[in-house]
Amino acid sequence: MKRYTFLDWMRGLAVLIMIQCHTFNSFTRLDQRLEGGYVFSQFVGGMAAPLFLFMAGMTFGFQMESLDRRESSRARRWLVALRRAGYILFVAYLFRFSNWVASLPHADLHELVKVDILNCMGLAMVVFSFLAWFDSGQRIQAAVVGAIAVAVAAPLIAGVDWQWAPSVLRDYLTPSPERGRFPFFPTGAYIGFGLAAGALVKRAGERMDRLMQWGVLFALALVLCAEYVANLPFSLYAHSDFWRNSPALIFIRVGISLLLLASAYLWTQFGARLSWSWMQNLGKTSLMVYWVHVMLVYGDIVKPLKRALTVPQAALATAVVTMLMIALAEARLRWKERRLARWRAETTAAGATEAEALS
DSSP states (O other): OOOOHHHHHHHHHHHHHHHHHHHHHHHBOGGGTTSHHHHHHHHHHTTHHHHHHHHHHHHHHHHHHHHHHHOOOHHHHHHHHHHHHHHHHHHHHHHHHHHHHHTTTSOOGGGGGOOOHHHHHHHHHHHHGGGGGSOHHHHHHHHHHHHHHHHHHHHHHHTSOOTTSOHHHHHHHSOOSSSOSSOHHHHTHHHHHHHHHHHHHHHHGGGHHHHHHHHHHHHHHHHHHHHHHHTSSOOSSSSOOHHHHOHHHHHHHHHHHHHHHHHHHHIIIIISOSSOOHHHHHHHTHHHHHHHHHHHHHSGGGGGGTTOBOHHHHHHHHHHHHHHHHHHHHHHHHHHHHHHHHHHHHHOHHHHHHHHHHO
16 A cells, blocks of 8 residues: 555654643643643644544545455455454554553553543444445545534434443443543544545545645635534534534544645645654554553553643653654664565565675
8 A cells, every 4th residue: 555655744743742642641730730831732632533533534545445446346345444443443452451451450440441542443444344335436425424424413422311321332432521532423523534535635646736725725614614603602402512522623623634634745745855754753653652652651650750740841751752752663663674674585586685785
């Protein structure tokens, strides 16, 4: 599958936003949490999950577009897409298990069934995997319609009495006041919107510049319209919370994601030098960095620092954690390059010749 450098850069930006959000959240003293610096860090941090879900949807769209050319069977395409979604769910529960083990001997069994961003991503991919049944030309429309349906239904789902349901089912479907930050309604909508964007990017070819221009115009219109609707003095819903289940917030964040996508493309194509990029490295290793930094900033190893730092000290801790993750990403990518070089030397004549020349 073709690798797009602007997506690596955009994913790296999401990683950076996520690291600062989690580090501030873990380390800042409770009496400092009304300070502007902390509030700003969490406000910006709210874009990390939408960006990751949106880009996961784009990657899902790339896969479906590639499957169209290789596989004529609709059922086979759906099974391949479903397998990808199952892999993400497996990784999600593996992540939960590793966190549970790391918290021993004070482990809480609820940690194993906590619905985090990877759980939401996996479930949304399971639901949207049905789009593999559609022909390429119909997939974009179906993805957008499905995503809008998920966003619009969110306040209705939230208004249902879920007291009868197991807590894990409730957390997967709708946000509750106590827990459940990444339910399918409404955050699963980002996967659908991302899938449509991924299909368009995959087909753009030499028309990528024009696609990004239209993307900016559409994004601005989407943000402005959604903000206007959100500020209306009345609502179509009996119960709606802007920050938890509002369709307007989903549309605003999708618009911001499209603007960041175009900005990342503009920067990598015309602004950045063709050299080493720590931002792209973070994007290429985003899953590993997510896994490691969460265990670092929320783990017992930094227990003396938890909720013990001022805002400036938390900012310094953020810089330290970021540098550690950059170093980890670089080490991971270099290890992969060495392993690939060894494999080429062992399996291809050209690789063996290159290895001899370097020895």
